[in-house]
Each structure stands twice: as structure tokens, then as C-alpha cells.
Amino acid sequence: MGRYILKRLAYLIPTLIGASILIFFLYSLVPGNFIDGDPNLTAERKAELYALYGFDQPTIVRYFIWMGNLLTGDLGFSLQFQRPVTEVLNNYIWSSFIVAFASLFLTWAIAVVVGVISATKQYSLYDAVITILVFAAMATPSFFLGLIVIKYFAVDLGWFPAGGMTTTGADYTGWEHVKDVLEHMILPVLVLTMLGIGGLTRYFRTNMLEVVKQDFVRTARAKGLKERVVIYKHALRNALLPAITLFSFELPALFSGAIITEQIFNWPGIGAIYMQAFTVRDYTLLMGFTMFIAVLTVISNLIADILYGLADPRVRVK
Amino acid sequence: MSERASVLEVKHLSAHFETEQGIVRAVDDVSFSVKEGETVCVVGESGCGKSVTAMSVMGLVQTDVKGDLFFKGKNLAELSRGDLRRVRGNDLAMIFQEPMSSLNPVLTIGEQIMEPLLVHHPYSKKQARHKAIELIELVGIGRAEQIFKSYPHQLSGGMLQRIMIAIALSCDPDMLIADEPTTALDVTIQAQVLDLLRTLQEERNMSMLLITHDLGVVAEVADFVVVMYAGKVIETGTVHDIFASPKHPYTKGLLYAKPVLGNRTKKLYTIPGQVPNLVDLTPSCYFHERCEHAMDICREKMPTLKLEDRQHVACWLYEKEVKG
Numbered sequence: 001m002g003r004y005i006l007k008r009l010a011y012l013i014p015t016l017i018g019a020s021i022l023i024f025f026l027y028s029l030v031p032g033n034f035i036d037g038d039p040n041l042t043a044e045r046k047a048e049l050y051a052l053y054g055f056d057q058p059t060i061v062r063y064f065i066w067m068g069n070l071l072t073g074d075l076g077f078s079l080q081f082q083r084p085v086t087e088v089l090n091n092y093i094w095s096s097f098i099v100a101f102a103s104l105f106l107t108w109a110i111a112v113v114v115g116v117i118s119a120t121k122q123y124s125l126y127d128a129v130i131t132i133l134v135f136a137a138m139a140t141p142s143f144f145l146g147l148i149v150i151k152y153f154a155v156d157l158g159w160f161p162a163g164g165m166t167t168t169g170a171d172y173t174g175w176e177h178v179k180d181v182l183e184h185m186i187l188p189v190l191v192l193t194m195l196g197i198g199g200l201t202r203y204f205r206t207n208m209l210e211v212v213k214q215d216f217v218r219t220a221r222a223k224g225l226k227e228r229v230v231i232y233k234h235a236l237r238n239a240l241l242p243a244i245t246l247f248s249f250e251l252p253a254l255f256s257g258a259i260i261t262e263q264i265f266n267w268p269g270i271g272a273i274y275m276q277a278f279t280v281r282d283y284t285l286l287m288g289f290t291m292f293i294a295v296l297t298v299i300s301n302l303i304a305d306i307l308y309g310l311a312d313p314r315v316r317v318k
Numbered sequence: 319m320s321e322r323a324s325v326l327e328v329k330h331l332s333a334h335f336e337t338e339q340g341i342v343r344a345v346d347d348v349s350f351s352v353k354e355g356e357t358v359c360v361v362g363e364s365g366c367g368k369s370v371t372a373m374s375v376m377g378l379v380q381t382d383v384k385g386d387l388f389f390k391g392k393n394l395a396e397l398s399r400g401d402l403r404r405v406r407g408n409d410l411a412m413i414f415q416e417p418m419s420s421l422n423p424v425l426t427i428g429e430q431i432m433e434p435l436l437v438h439h440p441y442s443k444k445q446a447r448h449k450a451i452e453l454i455e456l457v458g459i460g461r462a463e464q465i466f467k468s469y470p471h472q473l474s475g476g477m478l479q480r481i482m483i484a485i486a487l488s489c490d491p492d493m494l495i496a497d498e499p500t501t502a503l504d505v506t507i508q509a510q511v512l513d514l515l516r517t518l519q520e521e522r523n524m525s526m527l528l529i530t531h532d533l534g535v536v537a538e539v540a541d542f543v544v545v546m547y548a549g550k551v552i553e554t555g556t557v558h559d560i561f562a563s564p565k566h567p568y569t570k571g572l573l574y575a576k577p578v579l580g581n582r583t584k585k586l587y588t589i590p591g592q593v594p595n596l597v598d599l600t601p602s603c604y605f606h607e608r609c610e611h612a613m614d615i616c617r618e619k620m621p622t623l624k625l626e627d628r629q630h631v632a633c634w635l636y637e638k639e640v641k642g
Contacts, residue, residue, distance in 0.1 A: 215419040221378055222414075223434040223485065224407030227399075234422050241424070313469040314423055 005306065012298050019294040020070065024063050027283045027290075034079040034281050053079070066287070075288030080280050085288035089270065095165055096257040096269035099185055103192035104250055111197050112240075115204025120231055122209060130201070138198030146191050146264035153187060160186050163266035188265040192258055203246070207239040214238070241312050248304030252296040322353040324388070325493050325525040326375065326410075331385035333367075333374045340597040344370040346549040348385075349623075352493065352542075355523040357516075359530055359540035359557070361572070365593050367549040368529045369415075372497045375527070376412050377402050390492060408438040411486035415498040417478035421470040427454075428466035431485050438489045453484040458514060476507035480514065487518060493525040500535065512539060533576045537561060545569050548593055548604035555629025565631040567609045603634065611635055 035041065035049045050056045054065065069076060075085035114134075118127045137145075154162035161167065165184050172180050211217065212235050220234040221227075257271025270289070277285040308315055333345040345367045352358045360368045373379045375387055377394065387394040389410060394402060414420045421430055431450040435441050441449065447466075454462040457480040470478060479499060486494055496515065500508035516539050519526050530536060536543060536557065543560045545553040545568065553566040564570045571589040591608035603609070606616040613634060621632045 215414060215416055216422040218378055219414065219420045219482070219485075220422070220433075222376055222406060222412045224403050224405070224437055225433060226403065226437075234425075237424050238422070312424060313426075314471045 004309075005302075008302050008305065012302065015298050016295060019298075020067060020291060021063070023287055023290045023294065024066055025059070027287050028059050028062065030283075032281060033283060037281055053077075070291065075291070076284035078277075078282055078285040078288075080277060080282040080285065085285050088273065088285060089289060089292065092268060092270045092273050093255055093257075095267065096262070096271060097254055098181075099188050099192065099262075099267065099269065100254045100256075100258065102185060102189045103196065104254060106189065106193045107196040107200055108247075110193070111200035111204055112236075114197075115201045116208050116231065116236060116239075118201065118205045119208030119212065134198040134201050137194040140194075142191060142195055142258075142260045143264060145194060146188075146261060149187050149191055150264070160184075162187075163264075165268055184265075184267075188258075188261050188267055191261055191264075200246075203243070204239065207242060208235060211235045211239045237311075241308070244304050244307050244311060248300040248307075251300035251303070252293050255296060256293055322355065324351045325354050325356075325390060326352040326527065327386075327388040328371075328375065329386040329388070331371065331374055331383065331387065333370050333379055333381060333383045335381050337597070339595075342596045343549050343599065344596060345374060345383075348546070348549075348551050350544045350551060350554060352525045352527055354525060355519075356541045357519065357526040357528060357539050358542045358544060359528045359536045360544045360546055361530060361533065361536055362546035363531060363593055365596075366546045368531075368546055369497050371546070372412070372495050372527065372529050375495060376406060376410065378412075404438070407434040407486075407491075408489045409492050410495070411489070411491040411493075412495040412497065413479070413482045413486050413499050416502050417475050417482050418470075418502070420482055421478060423470055425469075426466070427468050427470065427473070427481055431466075431481070431488060434485060434488045449488070450484075453488055454481070456487070456518075457481070457484045458510075475503050476511060479503060479507075479511050483511075483514065483518070487522075490522065491524065493527065494519070495527045495529070497529045498531070499528075500532070501530075508535075515539070533572065545572070548599070549596060550604065550632070551623060552605070552633070553629060553631045554623070559627070559629045563627070565626055565629060565636060566605075566633045567611055567635070568605050571608075603632075 033055060035046060035053070035055065041049070047056075054062060057065070066076065073086070075089070077083070078085050078088050081088045114130055118130050121127050140148075150162045153159050161184050163184075166172070166177070166180050167184075170180065212231070214235075217230060217235050220230045225234075255270070257269045257274060259271035259275055261267070262269040262271040263275075274286070274289060276282075277289075328351065329349050331345055331348045332343070335342045335344055348367070348371055350358065350360075360371060362368050370379060374383045375389075375394070377383075383395070385395065389405065392405075394405065394410075397405065421427070428447065428450050431453055432443070432446040435446040435449055436443070439446075451462045451466055454465050459465055459477060459480055465473070465477075465481075470481075473481065482499075494515075499515065500511050503511060512535060515526070518524070526539075528535070528539060540557040543553075543555060543557050544551055545560070545566065547568050553560070553564070553569045555565075560569065561573065564573055568589070571587075575587050575589060577586055589608055594604055594607065601620050602618060603612075603616040603621050606612040609616065615634050619634075621634050621637065623630045623632045624636065626636045
């Protein structure tokens, strides 16, 4: 197993080099940059800034400088924020992460339970109602769902704050602060969960329907096991296996922010920063962030493969 | 032999499936009984309702099953789900056609053998483990400790079927239902598994309901034979009577279609035609389209099982008033 992981890690290197080439050149070959965005700059000042930030160098040279810095953990300098990219990312990524993590956890937990019950009671009233609700939630755009939720829960009922991450003007510390953030999180998490739950519920329902038809489920029943054991021990574990791959796709999404939902709830997450960086052409920030997501993606793929090996004895490495 | 008590009595069993084409009468008014220590073989072509009969007895069919299933005096059809569950795998066990897919791929063999032991007996994990190892040895697999820790994909089909037998026998059932247990196996392995089943059955004086389409298997292990066609029982009798003097044209055809060693013919005999579509059958003998003796009455009325000599047969040929 150890050797296998080492081998897989070695495979990551060419993949990441390929990704870095694509990311760097796609952003660098787009005409214009952050400095060009300011029409008030004189030609000399522009040349000065170009030299300062290295834009006067040939693109190839700039790639190697960028790569060299990457290897030392330096993602570059954000011109818009006038801070290192790592610092900017670190400031915003975690607020995106807590929302994404909470909604990921809820989405999966609810989808597994609802999907399994839907499958075991296929074509029942419960199944029909759930199917309709799930499709309705899936089909509603996030901006609309977000506004409805704000109108109802924040404005009419006044249960939760309508936006932001902390109460304006309040200076809570410790537990109070945590509670404040949690209160602000609820609505964005609710919206993200509602959006994500549909597809996943259907996915688990389909998987489960496949598995309960298998011969080994019949064997489990023939042994006289309780139906609960048949479904949750014998069937569910097999139905969850293909979901490991799906889960690995979700991991990078934990850090990439939800652009629209964050805008609606005025949540200081990375999604909003990403959009802002585009409008002012802060390419170092964009490149750094994209590269970060690329690294996360390949790592989560590796994690998926290792988890698969642990969960399914048939693919376990000998 | 006749004084032996019945372990299983199937009375007027019907299992109907609703499909888009209509209602499929997979099992239609089937009755037979299995006595203590006896092997009853249910034979017939593919799609004649043999497997559904077996599954219905176990309560493993996802449809409405009508009729009475007396097992050791209790009617399984009237038991609550919980009581039926306590019978399944405990007093009444079953093995299936496809050993490769009948075991859970993500659980170890040991875990799967221990499950019925832990459910039906107040065993501790350690006792169950001990018993499971014994069972693996009982079904003739060496290296039991190692097999205990293996996963199904690491074993061959024959070994998996032995494991299935071990699971089925774990709680010393009074009766074993075996649904084509050797069909998916190699010929040499088939013989081994069959031998094993027969030995274990004799040792334990266990009753066995064996579903098969292999007349060779029937001749070897059966005491009593039930011939099914299109969801109905068309002939029953002791294995000797059925093989020596088959009555129903279908049974005759089945026996005639069996290749005989040392008797090479250009073409093996086949019964002409196919099993009729089980949807919306009109009252008639369902075999009439393929029967060389078909008479007018065969197309209009369904024959019932009647005693003829020493076996029961459902055929108009043997009805006195028709013949006379």
C-alpha cells in the first residue's frame, strides 16, 4: 500500500506541471493586465510599474519565475489587494470553507437517508412527494431561492440575519462570536444544501435500487436477517462505493466558494473575491487560486483511490 | 416411507406478477409436500415457475403470494414478518443458483457465515467464530482460518457454493431449499457439490427441495419428483415411477430429450415449440400446442391432477370419460 501511494504521488508531478502550464499561459496570453486597467497612468509610470512587477519580461521567462516561486510556496503578489496571494486566499477561503463544509455534510447526510428510504419504498407516496420536492429545489436558481429565503426567514419572520458574516458593529469574542457566525451561516447553508440535495438524492436512490436487486441482498434476507440490517449493512455499503468518486469531486469545491450564493448573502467568501479579481484583471490572484484548486483536485482524486481501496476489497492492492 | 411426517406442505400456492403486458401467473395453484429426510425435485424448463415456487416458500418474492405453506405445522403464509424472519435461515434455509453473486462482495466470508448464527442463536462472537470455522471445514474446504478472513472474489464458484451451503446449514435447518445449486458450476464441481449436499442431508436427516432442470441430478438424488410446466404441476411421483413410466407427454418429452451416453444420434430430440407466454392464458392444457396427442378438450379445459397408477398426472389422456 505504501509503495502504491508513493507511485501515485509521483504521477501527480507531471499532472500538476501540465496544469501549471495551462493555467499560466491561459491567463498570461490574455491581452491586458491590472496596470493597463488604469487609464490615468502616464507612459513612463506604466513602464516603471511593468518593470516593477516583471511584466516587461518574456512570457516564458515569467512562467519559470512563477513556477520557481510556486515551489517555495509563494503564489505571487495580488496587485488589487497589495498583499501576497496566499494571505488573501487565507483571509477569505476559510469563510467559504465553513459554509461549504456545513452544506456538504448536510447534503450528503440528508441525501443518503432520503435516497435510501425512497429506494426501499419505491413508487410509494413518500417517494413521489420526495421526488417532486427534490426536483423543485434542484430546478430553482440559486439567486431566486436565496431571495425567497431572505424574504421569508430574514425579513418576514426575522429569525436569521439577511446577510454578512457577523453582526455589524458588534464586537463579540469567543463563544459569542462563534454563535454570531453560525446564525449568519444558516441561510446560505440552507440554500446551498437545497441546491445540492436533488441530484445526490436521485443518485443514491438509483444506486440503492440497483443494489437491492442483487443476489446477495436476497441471500441476506434468506438468512433471516432483519430488514434494517439487510438494507443498511448489506445494501447501503455497496451502494455507497461509487459515491466515493463523486465525493472526491466535492472536496475542491469546499474551497472554491459559491459565487452567486456568497453575493446574495454578502458572505465574505472566496467566490466574491474571485469575481472581483476578474473585473480588475488581478491575474496573479486568479492564477494562484486556480493552481491551488488544481492541486486540491489531484490530491482528492488520490484520496478517492485510497479510500476506494479501503472500502472495496476487490480493488484493494495486494 | 409413507409413514414419515410431512415437513413442508405447499397447498394451492399461486404467485402472480403484474407486468405491462398483463398478469403473469408464474406459479398457479401448485401443491406438493416434502417429507422428513426426503429429497423432492422440482423439474421443468426455464421459465416454468420452479424458482418462483422456491422463493415463494421462503417469502422472498416481491409480489402477492396466495395459498398455504405448512412448515412443521405452522402456516408460513400467516406468520408475521418477524416470525417468518425467525424461520428463515434457521429452520428453513436456501441456497441459490449463482454462488458468485450470492455473497456480499464487501464483507468477509467469516462475517457472512457468522451472521445467521448470531441472529438465530444466543452465541457470543467468539462462539460464532468457532462454529463458522467448523462449518467451513464441514463443507470440505481446508485452510478454514484463512478462508474465514477472505472475501468472496478471492474464492472460486465451487468454493463459494460450499460457503453458501455452510451458511444455509449453520443453524441446522429442518429443510434446505436448493435453487439450481449446480447450474453455474463446472461439471466436475457440480458432482462434488451434489455429493456434499447428499451426504450432509443424509447425516442430518434433513429434507431437501431441489429445483433443477437437470434430469441427471434428479435421477441421482431425488426421492420424489414434481414436474412443472407453465406455472402448474403436471405430474408428480416417486423418482422410480417417473423415470420408469412417465405419464404426461411433457414428462415423456423431457426424458426423451435427455442425451444418453453411448447412444450417438445426429440430432438430439427436442420438444417442439416453446413454453407459452404466461400472460392471459385461456383455460386449456397449457401444453396442448406442443403435444402430439392434443385433443379438442385439451384446447378448452384445464386438466386436474388425478391419480393414475402410482403417480399423479394432469392430462386428459388419462381421464376415463374422455377415453371412453
